[in-house]
Amino acid sequence: MGTPMARGAGRRMSGSSGATTAADPDPDEAMSTPRRFAGRYELRELVGIGGMSEVHLARDLRLHRDVAVKVLHADLAKDPSVSARFRREAQKTAGLNHRGIAAVYDTGEAETSTEAPLYIVMEYVDGPTLRDVVRERGAMTPRRAVSVIADVCEALEFSHRNGMIHRDVKPANIMLTKAGAVKVVDFGIARALADGDGGSTRTGAVMGTAHYLSPEQARGGAVDARSDVYSVGCVLYEISTGEPPFTGDSPVAIVYQHVHQDPGVPSRRNGELTPAFDAIVAKAMAKDPDDRYQSAADMRVDLIRLRNGDVPYAAARTAVEATSPLTVAETRGTVEPDGPAPERNRRPVSRRLMAIGAATVLLVAGIVALSIVRTGSADEALLDVRGRTISEAIAVLHDRGLNTRVEKRVHPTVPADRVIDTVPVAGTAVAAGDEITITASTGPDRNQPAGAQLEVPDVSSLTYADAIRMLTDAGFRQFQQASLPSSAELKDRVLATNPYARRIVDGTATITVVMGSGPAANGP
Numbered sequence: 001m002g003t004p005m006a007r008g009a010g011r012r013m014s015g016s017s018g019a020t021t022a023a024d025p026d027p028d029e030a031m032s033t034p035r036r037f038a039g040r041y042e043l044r045e046l047v048g049i050g051g052m053s054e055v056h057l058a059r060d061l062r063l064h065r066d067v068a069v070k071v072l073h074a075d076l077a078k079d080p081s082v083s084a085r086f087r088r089e090a091q092k093t094a095g096l097n098h099r100g101i102a103a104v105y106d107t108g109e110a111e112t113s114t115e116a117p118l119y120i121v122m123e124y125v126d127g128p129t130l131r132d133v134v135r136e137r138g139a140m141t142p143r144r145a146v147s148v149i150a151d152v153c154e155a156l157e158f159s160h161r162n163g164m165i166h167r168d169v170k171p172a173n174i175m176l177t178k179a180g181a182v183k184v185v186d187f188g189i190a191r192a193l194a195d196g197d198g199g200s201t202r203t204g205a206v207m208g209t210a211h212y213l214s215p216e217q218a219r220g221g222a223v224d225a226r227s228d229v230y231s232v233g234c235v236l237y238e239i240s241t242g243e244p245p246f247t248g249d250s251p252v253a254i255v256y257q258h259v260h261q262d263p264g265v266p267s268r269r270n271g272e273l274t275p276a277f278d279a280i281v282a283k284a285m286a287k288d289p290d291d292r293y294q295s296a297a298d299m300r301v302d303l304i305r306l307r308n309g310d311v312p313y314a315a316a317r318t319a320v321e322a323t324s325p326l327t328v329a330e331t332r333g334t335v336e337p338d339g340p341a342p343e344r345n346r347r348p349v350s351r352r353l354m355a356i357g358a359a360t361v362l363l364v365a366g367i368v369a370l371s372i373v374r375t376g377s378a379d380e381a382l383l384d385v386r387g388r389t390i391s392e393a394i395a396v397l398h399d400r401g402l403n404t405r406v407e408k409r410v411h412p413t414v415p416a417d418r419v420i421d422t423v424p425v426a427g428t429a430v431a432a433g434d435e436i437t438i439t440a441s442t443g444p445d446r447n448q449p450a451g452a453q454l455e456v457p458d459v460s461s462l463t464y465a466d467a468i469r470m471l472t473d474a475g476f477r478q479f480q481q482a483s484l485p486s487s488a489e490l491k492d493r494v495l496a497t498n499p500y501a502r503r504i505v506d507g508t509a510t511i512t513v514v515m516g517s518g519p520a521a522n523g524p
Helices: 080-094 130-137 142-161 189-194 200-207 215-219 225-241 251-260 275-284 296-307 315-334 343-374 390-399 464-473
Strands: 041-049 053-060 065-072 104-109 118-123 174-176 182-184 403-409 419-423 435-441 453-455 478-484 494-498 504-506 510-516
Touching (some): 041 065, 080 104, 080 118, 142 174, 142 182, 225 275, 225 296, 275 315, 296 478, 296 494, 390 435, 464 478, 464 494
Antiparallel strands (some): 053 065, 065 118, 174 182
C-alpha cells in the first residue's frame, strides 16, 4: 500500500493509485476527513494525495506508534465494487507477513464521518522510494541495485506462493527504510482500482505504470508471477542505469515498445555494469513468459550469484540474446535496395507505413484499455497446485468456489496422480464458478529409452531429501548441492535448481540443488 516517506525527504505518497510526488500537499485540496478513526488512529498530517486516496501520518493511540492511514476517496467509496475490492485486497495483504512487505494492520470505515470513508492502516515506512532515490541521486551502484532487487524478489516470491500477484511493481512501490531494508507496498491495489467504473482518472492511473508493464498485461492476456518478474527486470534496469528501459511521448508509445521492441543493453548506459548483469536483465525482461525466470526465487538466485562473484545461471545463453536483437535491428536499418527507388514511389510507401503505424498505436491503446479491465476482473489469483495429488488439488480449488475437470497424460518426471499443470496457469485472476482444467500425470512412459529428454520438476521449498526423491522419481540420477543466503523461513529449503524447473534436459544431466542457508551475517 502506498506509504509516506520520511519527514525529512518531503511529503510523498507511493502507490498504484496514480499518485505523483506531492512535496507539499495542500490541506484545502484534501477530502474532508475525521481526525480520529475507530477511536484509536489520530491523524497528524497529510503526506500524499493520489487519484484513489489520500495518505495521512497518524498515531495509534492504543499501541503508541506511528502508522500510515490511507483513506479511499469518497467518490470511489460510493462504488460498491471498488470499495469491496479495496477492503478485500487489504485483508489479503494483511495475511502477507514478511519482512520485505509493508504490513497492513487494520481496515474499516470511519464511523464519525457522514460519508463513512474506507481506510486502511499500514506500517509507516520512514524512508524514500526507489523512484525518489533515482531522481535525487541517480543510478545506484551495481552491487546495491542487485542487493535491493534480490530482496524485492524474496518478498514477491513469498506473495506469489501465497496466491497474490502484485501487478504493479515499480520504483514508486518499493521503499527503503532508514536502515536500508526493502519494503514492497501496494499489493492488490492495482486490481481493486482497475475494477472500478473506468473513469478517466483511474484509467490514466493504470496507464501511468506503462514503464513497467509486461507484454502480456499490455495485450490483455493472463497475468501470473512471471509478469511481476518482468516488471522487476524493468525496475532493475532503471535503478542501475538511471533511466527506464523504454521512454516515449505517451503511455501508449511506451506500451508499444514493451510488446514489440527490445530494450537497450544496460551496460551501454552504465559502463560499470557487466555482461552477466545484462544477462539477468535480459532474461527477466524476455517478451515470452516461458523465456523468463519462472519464479522470483530463480531470479534471486542469479542476483546473489552475481553479487558473490559467481557466474549467473542465465549468463551463458542470455548474454547473447540480450545483444543480438539490437544488432539485427541496427543491421536491418542500414540495408538499402540494389538500386535507388523512384522518388515518386517512396512517399506513398512512407504514407502507408505511417498509416500502419498509426493503426498499430490505436490497436495498442485498445489493448491497454482491455488489459485494465481483464487484469482486475477476478476475485483472486489461482493458487499453484502443481505437484499435489489430484484429490488435494480438487479439494483446494473447490474450497475457493472453483469448478474442476481432470485430464491425464504420460509425463516423464511427474509421478502418477500428481498435478502437472492447470489451465489457466497459477497466478491467473479467477472468480468463483470458473472452471479449472487440471492436467495430471499417469507416470512416465515405461518404454522410454535411457538418456531420454526429461523435464526438471519444480522442487522449490522442499527439503533436500524430498527434492532428491522427486528428482529421482523424474528419472534423474546425478545431483550436486549448493547453498545461498536466504530468509529464515527458507533455511534448509530448496531455493532453485540448475537447470531451472520445467526445463527439458538430457536425463544424464547433473542437477544442482540450491539450498537456503539462512540469513547472512549482514543480511541476504
